Amino acid sequence: MSATTAHPLSPTAGSNTPTGRHNKGDKPQKWGNPATYFIALIFIAVCVAPVLFMVMGGFRSNSQITTNPAGLPNPWIFDNYSKVLQSNRFWGEFANSLIVGLVTTIGIVVLGLMVSFVIARYEFKLKGAMYSLFAAGLMFPLIVAITPLYLVVKDLGLTDSLFGVIIPQIAFGLPTTVIILVPFLKAIPVEIEEAATIDGASRLGFFFRMVVPLSLPGVVTVGILAFINSWNNYILPLYVLNSDANYTLPLGVQMFNTQYSQDTASVLAFTSLAMLPALIFFTIFEKRIVGGLTGAVKG
Numbered sequence: 001m002s003a004t005t006a007h008p009l010s011p012t013a014g015s016n017t018p019t020g021r022h023n024k025g026d027k028p029q030k031w032g033n034p035a036t037y038f039i040a041l042i043f044i045a046v047c048v049a050p051v052l053f054m055v056m057g058g059f060r061s062n063s064q065i066t067t068n069p070a071g072l073p074n075p076w077i078f079d080n081y082s083k084v085l086q087s088n089r090f091w092g093e094f095a096n097s098l099i100v101g102l103v104t105t106i107g108i109v110v111l112g113l114m115v116s117f118v119i120a121r122y123e124f125k126l127k128g129a130m131y132s133l134f135a136a137g138l139m140f141p142l143i144v145a146i147t148p149l150y151l152v153v154k155d156l157g158l159t160d161s162l163f164g165v166i167i168p169q170i171a172f173g174l175p176t177t178v179i180i181l182v183p184f185l186k187a188i189p190v191e192i193e194e195a196a197t198i199d200g201a202s203r204l205g206f207f208f209r210m211v212v213p214l215s216l217p218g219v220v221t222v223g224i225l226a227f228i229n230s231w232n233n234y235i236l237p238l239y240v241l242n243s244d245a246n247y248t249l250p251l252g253v254q255m256f257n258t259q260y261s262q263d264t265a266s267v268l269a270f271t272s273l274a275m276l277p278a279l280i281f282f283t284i285f286e287k288r289i290v291g292g293l294t295g296a297v298k299g
Contacts, residue, residue, distance in 0.1 A: 051275075058269030065264050080269035090273065092245065093252035100165055100248055101230040107170040108226040109219055112177030117211060119178065120185035121193070131182065137175030142168065143235050150239045164240040165248070169230050177222040184218040185211060224285045231278045249274040 031037075057065055058080045059073040084090050119131050142149070149168055150159075158164030188211065196206045212219070234250040241247055247255065256270050 093249045097248040104169045104230040105226045108173040116181035120182045134175045134178040142172045160242040184215040
């Protein structure tokens, strides 16, 4: 019996067959310039090395750190971390940071989304000036206004209060939120709004039923950025908070370092645990941040 010859146009001929064969013209993906990878590895090492030193230092004793600062734990000591996790001080500061972070995030997202919706979807006088004002806010960091801001907080009677930290953080977080969300809301087709109006949806109905779901990538992005910035904020709680019961974790780390300056291993353990929630949070939602910022640029 003669052998069967496959037709040139049959599924068995060509590149992407079920058997996994490829075209002869396909070229394997080439690696980039080795110098680029070398420089990237240097930057990664510079960023990762302090974190590793801090985490590993919490598993060592003070004598180990003094004798060999760059060495590995030998033996591994877990008491430093266990003492921190068993202390009411750490969990109290953790709860304060969590409250401040969540309330700040909710305030920034809700207010920023409403302001961005008005700027993106409505025409009114001074619209451009309002958007420019928020854009200018990006060039006005909180630390520059810390002294007059403290005076305002003091006059409002919010010193040594978590709301004295939350309200200014919301105000200074709005510029970034508006700049990111406005392109998302502008990209929503007008036809969708017209169809919703024909179906009897009010402006608020269109906002909650259509705008919020369609702008969810941008909302998630600004929410993550707001939470991380709030969690890591140090200078504002330093000025506003006075009592230990209201300290947030960044401020608590500094106070713990001052009080236990001779116990380096415990300080490293406390700092590592204080840093861990924000690091985990950022690692989990990193792709959402990049995706949200990409959508803002495209919009």
